[in-house]
Amino acid sequence: MKKLNLLLTMLLTLTVILSACGTNGDSSEGQKDCEPDSSAIKAGIVTDEGGVDDKSFNQSAWEGLKAYGEEYCLDKDEMYGYAQSNQDSEYESNLTRLTQQDYELIFGIGFKLKDAVQTVASQNPDTKYALVDDVAEGDNVASVTFKEHQGSFLVGVAAALKSETGKVGFVGGIDSPLINKFEAGYVAGVKSVDPSIEVDVRYAESFSDAGKGRQIAKSMYDSNVDVIYHAAGGAGNGVFTEAKDIKAGDSEANVWVIGVDRDQYEEGSVDDSNVTLTSMVKRVDVAVQDVIKRTIEGNFPGGEVLEYGLADGGISVADTNEEAYTDEIASKVKEWKEKIQNGDVEVPQTREELEGFVSNLE
Amino acid sequence: MSGFVDILNSIIPSALMLATPLIFTALGGVFSERSGIINIGLEGLMIMGAFVAVVINLELYPILGSTLTPWVSILVAAVIGGLFASLHAVATVTFRADQVVSGVAINFLALGIGLFLIKQIYGKGQTDMIDGGLRSTDIPILEHIPVIGPIFFEGTYYTNWLAVILAFVVWYVIFKTPFGLRLRSVGEHPFAADSVGINVNRMRYIAVMLSGFFGGAGGAIFALTFAGNFSQGTISGQGFIALAAVVFGKWHPIGALGAALFFGLAQSLSVIGGGIPLLEDIPSVYLQIAPYVLTIFALVGLVGRAEAPKSLGTPFVKGSR
Numbered sequence: 001m002k003k004l005n006l007l008l009t010m011l012l013t014l015t016v017i018l019s020a021c022g023t024n025g026d027s028s029e030g031q032k033d034c035e036p037d038s039s040a041i042k043a044g045i046v047t048d049e050g051g052v053d054d055k056s057f058n059q060s061a062w063e064g065l066k067a068y069g070e071e072y073c074l075d076k077d078e079m080y081g082y083a084q085s086n087q088d089s090e091y092e093s094n095l096t097r098l099t100q101q102d103y104e105l106i107f108g109i110g111f112k113l114k115d116a117v118q119t120v121a122s123q124n125p126d127t128k129y130a131l132v133d134d135v136a137e138g139d140n141v142a143s144v145t146f147k148e149h150q151g152s153f154l155v156g157v158a159a160a161l162k163s164e165t166g167k168v169g170f171v172g173g174i175d176s177p178l179i180n181k182f183e184a185g186y187v188a189g190v191k192s193v194d195p196s197i198e199v200d201v202r203y204a205e206s207f208s209d210a211g212k213g214r215q216i217a218k219s220m221y222d223s224n225v226d227v228i229y230h231a232a233g234g235a236g237n238g239v240f241t242e243a244k245d246i247k248a249g250d251s252e253a254n255v256w257v258i259g260v261d262r263d264q265y266e267e268g269s270v271d272d273s274n275v276t277l278t279s280m281v282k283r284v285d286v287a288v289q290d291v292i293k294r295t296i297e298g299n300f301p302g303g304e305v306l307e308y309g310l311a312d313g314g315i316s317v318a319d320t321n322e323e324a325y326t327d328e329i330a331s332k333v334k335e336w337k338e339k340i341q342n343g344d345v346e347v348p349q350t351r352e353e354l355e356g357f358v359s360n361l362e
Numbered sequence: 363m364s365g366f367v368d369i370l371n372s373i374i375p376s377a378l379m380l381a382t383p384l385i386f387t388a389l390g391g392v393f394s395e396r397s398g399i400i401n402i403g404l405e406g407l408m409i410m411g412a413f414v415a416v417v418i419n420l421e422l423y424p425i426l427g428s429t430l431t432p433w434v435s436i437l438v439a440a441v442i443g444g445l446f447a448s449l450h451a452v453a454t455v456t457f458r459a460d461q462v463v464s465g466v467a468i469n470f471l472a473l474g475i476g477l478f479l480i481k482q483i484y485g486k487g488q489t490d491m492i493d494g495g496l497r498s499t500d501i502p503i504l505e506h507i508p509v510i511g512p513i514f515f516e517g518t519y520y521t522n523w524l525a526v527i528l529a530f531v532v533w534y535v536i537f538k539t540p541f542g543l544r545l546r547s548v549g550e551h552p553f554a555a556d557s558v559g560i561n562v563n564r565m566r567y568i569a570v571m572l573s574g575f576f577g578g579a580g581g582a583i584f585a586l587t588f589a590g591n592f593s594q595g596t597i598s599g600q601g602f603i604a605l606a607a608v609v610f611g612k613w614h615p616i617g618a619l620g621a622a623l624f625f626g627l628a629q630s631l632s633v634i635g636g637g638i639p640l641l642e643d644i645p646s647v648y649l650q651i652a653p654y655v656l657t658i659f660a661l662v663g664l665v666g667r668a669e670a671p672k673s674l675g676t677p678f679v680k681g682s683r
Contacts, residue, residue, distance in 0.1 A: 051487040208595030209598055211629075216633050234593060
């Protein structure tokens with residue numbers, strides 16, 4: 001019996017701890033000196049485990065929602081708010097909770113929420129939902145995706161201009177159509193600047209194993225690669241630790257990392273320098289605000305797949321590291337950006353399209 | 363020839379680097395299991411170690427600077443790991459709970475506590491990147507040995523060599539000292555040990571806490587060399603690989619060292635293999651699964667029957683026989 005009691009106690013402790021995570025104690029700010037806009041709708045987001053301060057996707061989405069709240073002079077939790085999921089099993093209950101609280105438009109942040117969004121949306125046909133970063137089915141669900149290949153193309157241009165050795169690298173998370181999009185865009189960008197530059201493409205087959213990420217980065221830098229673009233989430237941390245270790249040992253070393261999803265400038269900081277050349281930034285905040293605006297105007301894009309790219313500001317390239325990301329690179333990147341927007345350049349999204357793209361260059 | 367040396371030069375340092383956290387943790391596992399307590403909780407102990415090390419590192423870096431911070435972080439992580447492991451000891455030794463279930467609970471609990479406290483301290487789901495991570499160095503004098511020097515002693519970590527030395531120290535302690543004899547006797551035949559006046563429960567407490575000490579250090583080293591921050595996925599399976607290394611190494615410290623190095627080498631080959639002329643043509647999926655396939659072969663064929671300590675997994679009830 002004692003055994004059982006003890007295990008129960010342990011499980012209880014765990015439950016208490018986990019459920020304690022769920023409460024978020026943001027108190028609302030002071031009085032406002034404006035009147036809420038009557039056309040506004042009640043909008044909310046459901047995050048994944050990262051929470052609204054993960055400095056990534058969720059945070060960006062929350063910032064978009066907050067900006068909407070300020071623009072329309074709304075009260076937090078009254079007209080806009082968020083629910084944080086602490087484990088996979090909470091997605092559905094959080095979506096349902098917001099639905100019951102009469103939210104009119106609810107965003108699911110991240111592809112992990114796909115199934116939950118589809119289930120809850122089919123149960124509540126009168127509420128509008130939007131899934132960020134994947135495609136969901138249902139007439140009351142809008143799918144928000146990004147043209148990652150365009151941004152990857154531009155950072156590829158930057159990598160090619162920065163490289164002195166003529167060799168650059170790409171570290172992907174899991175070899176999948178989504179990450180192949182990053183790869184294809186990046187390689188195309190590099191080759192557009194100089195077809196003779198070699199691109200070493202490898203996959204960590206994990207989005208969390210920093211050990212593998214670091215080993216891959218090490219073998220790349222060992223073989224004279226000097227710029228690595230990672231699209232590998234937590235495994236990409238290993239790319240940063242390796243580059244920073246090289247930089248810490250030799251401050252003159254020419255090693256660079258290109259970040260992904262958000263501006264990863266802070267991750268690259270080592271002593272007085274920084275190894276982050278630039279980052280391919282997905283502006284979830286822009287997308288969130290746009291979907292809300294459309295809904296207010298009565299044009300909720302239910303059942304549609306929205307693709308945000310360079311043209312609408314949904315994708316951008318970070319220029320925080322002014323020392324490394326020189327004016328010359330910046331102006332070249334801008335040139336290519338215009339070419340993409342004009343339609344002069346059609347950025348490949350798959351390996352097959354990339355082959356055609358590269359053979360056209362020669 | 364020089365090409366071959368170049369290849370070794372890129373595989374071996376990275377294999378050693380990857381093996382180091384595994385060696386530390388596996389040594390901890392050897393202590394615990396030699397005393398008769400199964401420790402599935404190694405993963406959780408590593409998580410706890412990684413969490414503590416990252417927090418200590420973030421907090422103390424401004425005060426201690428880049429030389430001292432990583433070592434202090436590892437030490438504190440090891441101590442907290444030892445204390446945390448005492449929960450496992452309380453459950454399995456004092457209350458005689460099922461050792462596997464308690465170990466699983468340790469794994470859950472560590473992640474829960476870690477993420478919860480991160481949320482409380484920093485108000486977010488993961489920490490910032492640390493500044494005071496471990497840094498690679500060249501080991502003086504030894505780096506000048508021809509051929510071997512650059513492969514083993516250039517751009518390496520002191521922790522790598524500490525791990526190797528510790529494996530031998532642990533071997534000495536377990537097999538050549540009275541303490542080690544008692545530890546092993548408690549794991550093999552606790553009643554006999556009890557009859558000659560050894561305090562079985564105390565020995566098991568010490569062993570489990572030592573496993574926490576080493577596991578915590580292993581997790582800390584992983585966080586400070588690879589991840590650079592603490593989040594949900596920082597430790598993802600390394601503790602279980604260390605556990606496999608304990609079994610693979612036949613519950614022997616040197617065996618565990620060998621097994622951990624083997625895992626490091628296999629993974630390093632699978633990662634770097636793509637860049638090696640001979641292995642270039644092999645589809646990468648085969649290289650990716652190689653570590654696991656090799657492990658199964660090694661366990662079935664080469665190692666022979668693995669002999670676990672006889673009383674592994676059975677609680678000691680004084681006077682029950």
